[in-house]
Amino acid sequence: PTQSFAFANQKGGVGKTTTVVSLAACLADAGKRVLVIDFDPQANATSGLGQEKLEGHSVYDALLNGQPLTALIRQTEFPNLDLIPSEEDLAAAEVDVPRAERFLERFKTAVEPIKAAGTYDFILVDCPPSLGVLTMNALVGVDRIVIALQCEYYALEGLTVILRVVEHLRSSGANPALDVEGIVMTMFDGRTNLAHQVVEEVRKHFADKVFKTVIPRTVRLSEAPSFGKPIIHYDKHSAGATAYTALAKEFLKRREAA
Amino acid sequence: PTQSFAFANQKGGVGKTTTVVSLAACLADAGKRVLVIDFDPQANATSGLGQEKLEGHSVYDALLNGQPLTALIRQTEFPNLDLIPSEEDLAAAEVDVPRAERFLERFKTAVEPIKAAGTYDFILVDCPPSLGVLTMNALVGVDRIVIALQCEYYALEGLTVILRVVEHLRSSGANPALDVEGIVMTMFDGRTNLAHQVVEEVRKHFADKVFKTVIPRTVRLSEAPSFGKPIIHYDKHSAGATAYTALAKEFLKRREAA
Ligand SMILES: Nc1ncnc2c1ncn2[C@@H]1O[C@H](COP(=O)(O)OP(=O)(O)OP(=O)(O)O)[C@@H](O)[C@H]1O
Numbered sequence: 001p002t003q004s005f006a007f008a009n010q011k012g013g014v015g016k017t018t019t020v021v022s023l024a025a026c027l028a029d030a031g032k033r034v035l036v037i038d039f040d041p042q043a044n045a046t047s048g049l050g051q052e053k054l055e056g057h058s059v060y061d062a063l064l065n066g067q068p069l070t071a072l073i074r075q076t077e078f079p080n081l082d083l084i085p086s087e088e089d090l091a092a093a094e095v096d097v098p099r100a101e102r103f104l105e106r107f108k109t110a111v112e113p114i115k116a117a118g119t120y121d122f123i124l125v126d127c128p129p130s131l132g133v134l135t136m137n138a139l140v141g142v143d144r145i146v147i148a149l150q151c152e153y154y155a156l157e158g159l160t161v162i163l164r165v166v167e168h169l170r171s172s173g174a175n176p177a178l179d180v181e182g183i184v185m186t187m188f189d190g191r192t193n194l195a196h197q198v199v200e201e202v203r204k205h206f207a208d209k210v211f212k213t214v215i216p217r218t219v220r221l222s223e224a225p226s227f228g229k230p231i232i233h234y235d236k237h238s239a240g241a242t243a244y245t246a247l248a249k250e251f252l253k254r255r256e257a258a
Numbered sequence: 259p260t261q262s263f264a265f266a267n268q269k270g271g272v273g274k275t276t277t278v279v280s281l282a283a284c285l286a287d288a289g290k291r292v293l294v295i296d297f298d299p300q301a302n303a304t305s306g307l308g309q310e311k312l313e314g315h316s317v318y319d320a321l322l323n324g325q326p327l328t329a330l331i332r333q334t335e336f337p338n339l340d341l342i343p344s345e346e347d348l349a350a351a352e353v354d355v356p357r358a359e360r361f362l363e364r365f366k367t368a369v370e371p372i373k374a375a376g377t378y379d380f381i382l383v384d385c386p387p388s389l390g391v392l393t394m395n396a397l398v399g400v401d402r403i404v405i406a407l408q409c410e411y412y413a414l415e416g417l418t419v420i421l422r423v424v425e426h427l428r429s430s431g432a433n434p435a436l437d438v439e440g441i442v443m444t445m446f447d448g449r450t451n452l453a454h455q456v457v458e459e460v461r462k463h464f465a466d467k468v469f470k471t472v473i474p475r476t477v478r479l480s481e482a483p484s485f486g487k488p489i490i491h492y493d494k495h496s497a498g499a500t501a502y503t504a505l506a507k508e509f510l511k512r513r514e515a516a
Pocket residue numbers: 011012013014015016017018019040044127128129186187188215216217218219221222223225268269270271387410411412413
């Protein structure tokens with residue numbers, strides 16, 4: 001069956017997009033069929049996968065007018081890796097979707113046929129840095145959330161907020177099965193005390209929910225998007241590629257054990 | 259007269275809050291009377307200035323019910339530096355404010371009395387990473403925008419979007435005087451080609467709009483928030499403190515020349 005994940009965190013710049021793009025590429029490289037859905041009007045996952053942003057090519061019409069999501073699916077240049085792109089105008093969904101009926105379930109309804117068809121092993125949704133209607137729709141429509149967490153103080157402050165939102169969506173019945181798949185520590189700079197303190201703090205409170213693989217801050221990871229390539233295709237032997245490959249292995253092991 | 263600035267950019271994690279907190283402290287240290295207004299439900303500027311987040315202590319009631327903003331002003335431990343704090347519940351404004359009358363001008367109306375009183379030389383508003391109602395209210399209610407721009411590819415992609423929003427608010431009459439005060443290049447890592455390329459690209463297109471002072475990526479800057487202190491109070495002799503002090507000087511020179 002198709003398993004679906006939202007990568008959400010209202011704190012900005014914590015590595016949500018980088019984790020979606022990198023992890024998706026590693027899973028595809030391991031032979032899994034992966035669909036990335038870009039839920040961010042910034043459309044960084046779209047350009048990170050080397051795709052054009054084209055007016056009207058986003059989930060907007062699927063959320064508002066019931067246009068089938070399958071019509072939006074694009075193949076990327078990377079085998080086993082497809083994308084539903086985004087573009088700037090998706091931002092209007094934050095204002096328009098709340099006016100629609102059952103506005104929290106628009107994505108859940110739209111993605112159902114894709115899940116039922118079983119075309120993909122994994123669906124990864126990249127969310128914008130907010131807890132608005134787009135992120136809420138993603139969280140209601142997926143099975144699990146993955147939280148990218150930058151090893152910095154402000155990011156740590158925001159963790160309880162997103163966890164409370166997840167708990168509320170579960171207990172309110174909006175998505176009774178929603179659970180935290182895991183917390184990925186990102187942009188870890190081993191030379192700083194702060195990074196070690198943040199990782200220690202998070203592991204202390206969230207123990208097994210925290211992926212063992214920690215993603216280091218590396219220049220190659222920040223360069224890859226300007227070439228429209230995930231890290232394993234931009235620089236296969238870099239520390240970033242090694243880290244995300246390890247994360248993908250850990251992710252698969254957890255999924256198989258589940 | 260009081261001059262007001264919004265620090266906005268929908269791209270997350272580009273250094274908006276760090277720039278507001280650091281610049282405000284440097285301006286206050288130079289004898290200017292400064293008010294920081296935290297418009298982000300994450301309330302990072304509030305904790306970055308060592309203040310508690312307290313339920314109900316945010317601009318929410320001022321935007322919705324016309325409660326005077328002056329009632330929310332707190333003195334910080336730093337001379338000449340006051341704060342209107344934020345807290346998580348401010349997030350509800352994104353849904354509630356659009357239902358109010360003249361919803362784009364709620365902040366403009368609320369901040370008018372503070373501007374008229376002339377208590378402050380500068381008002382600095384820290385915005386969340388989105389182009390929602392809170393950021394729009396900030397942009398309509400201030401004189402200028404300052405754009406913090408991380409020296410990275412995804413951040414560069416988003417620059418045209420925020421500039422178009424500013425142009426639209428100006429030409430539509432929502433804020434006819436709104437202009438870009440400047441673009442601050444942040445988290446510059448001189449060891450990477452990417453950073454140099456991004457700075458070159460931005461200077462090529464935006465010339466004088468780009469502040470000459472470039473803020474380096476430094477560990478001390480990422481540590482300061484965990485102590486609730488702006489960089490000049492956390493580590494006065496650090497590269498970050500030197501850079502933001504230089505930025506404050508440049509900022510004041512531009513203002514005096516204006
Ligand atoms: N491990 C890393 N090492 C170095 N740079 C990184 C790393 N992960 C991400 N980056 C860079 O940091 C910036 C922020 O990452 P990214 O855009 O993936 O975060 P995000 O959470 O998706 O941001 P937003 O909140 O705006 O959606 C990007 O410029 C990205 O290239």
